[in-house]
Amino acid sequence: MASVHNEPVVVLGLGRFGSSLALELASRGTEVLGIDINSKIVDALAGRLTNVATADCTDGEALRQLGVPEFQRAVVAIGTDLEASVLTTVLLTDLGISHIWAKALNRRHAEILSRVGAHHVVLPEQHMGERIAHLLSGRMLDYVEVDQDFAMIKTKPPRDIVGVPLRESRLRSRYGVTVVAVKSEALGAKARFGYATADTVLMYGDLILVVGTVGDLERFAESD
Incomplete structure (x- = not known):
């Protein structure tokens, strides 16, 4: 079957x-x-x-x-x-x-x-318009809305969370978002997305997948 x-x-x-x-x-x-x-x-x-x-x-x-x-x-x-x-x-x-x-x-x-x-x-046209608007207005490299007012973005980490374990970054309390996966720039062409953990340390150039409400993600993507 x-x-x-x-x-x-x-x-x-x-x-x-x-x-x-x-x-x-x-x-x-x-x-x-x-x-x-x-x-x-x-x-x-x-x-x-x-x-x-x-x-x-x-x-x-x-x-x-x-x-x-x-x-x-x-x-x-x-x-x-x-x-x-x-x-x-x-x-x-x-x-x-x-x-x-x-x-x-x-x-x-x-x-x-x-x-x-x-x-x-x-609503294909509206969803595509919203996606492009998000990509044009910040550091987001990709944007997918998975439910009403809840989305996932692909971006690079802001400098204030680089070099420390995610558990010490206080992302959830500061921005209300969660890093769920990371692709390490250090691995070059062989890099693949893998699950992020509390011990994951992000570096400049890494790509991260982040989930949260649309407003929280926008605020996170605008952080420096």
Whole structure:
């Protein structure tokens, strides 16, 4: 039996977001059924996805004929048509899909999708904008929000925590953040991230992964 991570996925809406997601899943060995109302888009993806079909995603009977109720994971990737996005999510809920992911255009759209049955809602444009803003505004080298107001960043250590064991840096009390991993510059090209411990001593040039609330991470990244 396939693991849950390799179960088939149906992607409804094959615009830029949906097609990119579907193709990435397929490249990772996941069976994908892609559905879109635009036959030209479907024809362009034929042969690149396991299965692809032209259909109205708001047509419950069409979804049944395509075998959508047999899937446990679905992604509503419909673009600017909010009504179609919401109706499709409702249909998937009625069909008993266990895990429904849905793309939202804004916070209000996200709230509606959650209320009608989406288990996971993503705002790709907003999340990317927030990520780039964080990378441009400080010493962060990467930024990933893992939950509401909680994130992980990749950065270099400020000088006030260099050369002392992490237990003596008082990071948690001073900034409210925790260093969870470090890549040592001293190891050069062979360096890999490893778990940080209370005895870890950071050096200039090291890369660290730090977790905490967004506000605390911003304050930490601005420290010198």
